[in-house]
Amino acid sequence: MKLSKLALIAAIACGTYAGNVFADQTNDIQLVSCCEATSCDCGEPACGCEAALPSCGCEMGCDGGCDSCGGCPVGGALDCLTGDCCLGDPYSLFGEHCGWSAGGWVSLGYHSKGNALFNSRPDELQLHQAWLYAEKAIDTSCGFDIGGRIDYLYGTDSQDTQSFGIDNDHWDNDWDNGPDYGHALPQLYLEAGYGDLSVKVGHFYTIIGWEVVQATGNFFYSHAYTMYNSEPFTHTGALATYEASDDLSLFGGYVLGWDSGFEDNGDAFLGGASLGLTDDLTLIYATTFGRFDDGDAGVENGYMHSIVADYAVSDSVQYILQSDYLSTENASGATVRDTFGINQYLIKTLSDCWAVGGRFEWYNQEGVFSAAESDIYALTLGANYKPHANVTVRPEVRFDWDDDQVAGLEDGEDQTTFGIDTIFTF
Incomplete structure (x- = not known):
């Protein structure tokens, strides 16, 4: 049953409130942060720390630098937007032991209009991801090591990350719970390394x-049109990583097509390189080519690459430019998909608690939404707010333009969508 818009907004707001309650439950972490903060009046505790001071057992000093708010407590007022904030350390349900770690997160969201890019249930509260993982990270500083990782996902994002690249419902592709919800095991791998x-x-x-x-x-x-329609989500196979230097990483391996489980869905190369050109600029080239798919539409062969330039404009401003190209054909040589996209991201970090950003995308497609070539544009303006180290709230406004009306926007040629979600990590 659909919730009313008022109830939905209240539910998201409750997520933010829950983050503050959650922060109170991890009081030991926060007391340390409060004790270390000082206001601009020597000997006085930071704002919001007065009640905690008697149990701190620490001395207030005058050698700490004061920001405009004297050290913002968790969930501080908006006048602390550009100052420091006492997020504390994130709470972990399982922690890390001898290289092993486990955790997860829950992502709940609401969006006013549908665009079929993961956000599949407009105008209602949507459980996107209830996620659990366990990992043994490798450490090759002393020689050979072995590890691995497993991820489990439940929610509306699961059906988009199942092994749908082959039409026999293998692996997790039939773990559905209705038309949108379901389960997935998007990662299950072993990793070994030496040096x-x-x-x-x-x-x-x-x-x-x-x-x-x-x-x-x-x-x-x-999400961007390019990410959802022109890029693979998962692979099954083997991928090697070689750290050639502090500035250069090389990748290469063999995979069973795109979005496949542990059955042969294709034969493709997956690889690329990450190069730190300067201290502020990193260039990443990743490619896959070969046989991608053997699903309902038949065999799909082709080439795809993604080029990402990540530039630190300043200590607080990040600019990302991404260009994707995809060209595939079927067994008879006819075009299946031919797409080109450019995405630009500009992100400004205001404080540990606040960041704002924009994304602009041009997506040129043929064969994804229609056989004819068409252009789609999207502008997204959003913010990230962290009321606690384990909680992130992401409101945004998105504008889509589709003159040829091929993408299936709810409002036709152009659409304005409000969206917001809350992520709780543990």
Whole structure:
């Protein structure tokens, strides 16, 4: 049953409130941060720390630098927007032991209009990701090491990250719960390394593109057309990584097509390089070519690459330019998909608690939404607010333009969408 818009906004607001309650439950972490902060009046505790001071057991000093707010407490007022904020350390349900770690997150969101880019249930509260993972990270500083990772996902994002690249419902592709919700195991791999070389074998996320499936890895709540329609999500196979120097990483391996489980869906190369051109500029080239798919539409062969330039304009401003190209054909040589996209991101960090950003995309497609060539544009303006180290709230306003009306926008040629989600990590 659909919730009313008022109830939906209240639900998201409750997520923010829950973050503050959650912060109170981790009081030991916050007391340390409050004790270390000082106001501009020597000997006085920082704003919001007075009640905690008796149990701190620490001395207030005058040698700490004061910002305009004297050290913002968790959930501080908006006048602390550009000052420091006492986020404290993130709470971990499982922690890390002898290289092993486990955790997860929950992502709940609302968007006013549908665009079929993960956000599939407009005008209602949507559970995008209930995520659990366990990992043994490798450490090759002393020689050979072995590790691995497993990820489990439930929510509306799961059906887009299942192994749908082959039409026999293998692996997790039939783990559905209705038309939108379901389960997925998007990663299950072993990793071994020695020195500067490591090899990952199994089922893992792609290295293509800048945006990722995981809600915790993206600035914006919504996704780009390029990421959703022209990039793979997962692969099954083997991928090697070689750290050639402090500034150069090389990738290369063999995968069973795109979005495949542990059955042969194709034969493709996956690889690329990451190069630090300067201290502020990193260039990443990733490519995959070969046989991508053997699904309902038949065989799909082709070439795809993604070029990402990540530039630190200043200590607080980040600019990302991404260009994707995809060209595929079927067994008879006819075009299946021919796309080109340019995405630009500009992100400004205001404080540990606040950041704002914009994304502009031009997506040229043929064969994705229609056989004819057409252009789609999208502008997204958003913010990230962290009331606690474990909570992120991401409001945004998105504008889409589609003159040929091929993308299936709810409002036709152009559309304005409000969206907001809250991510709780543990």
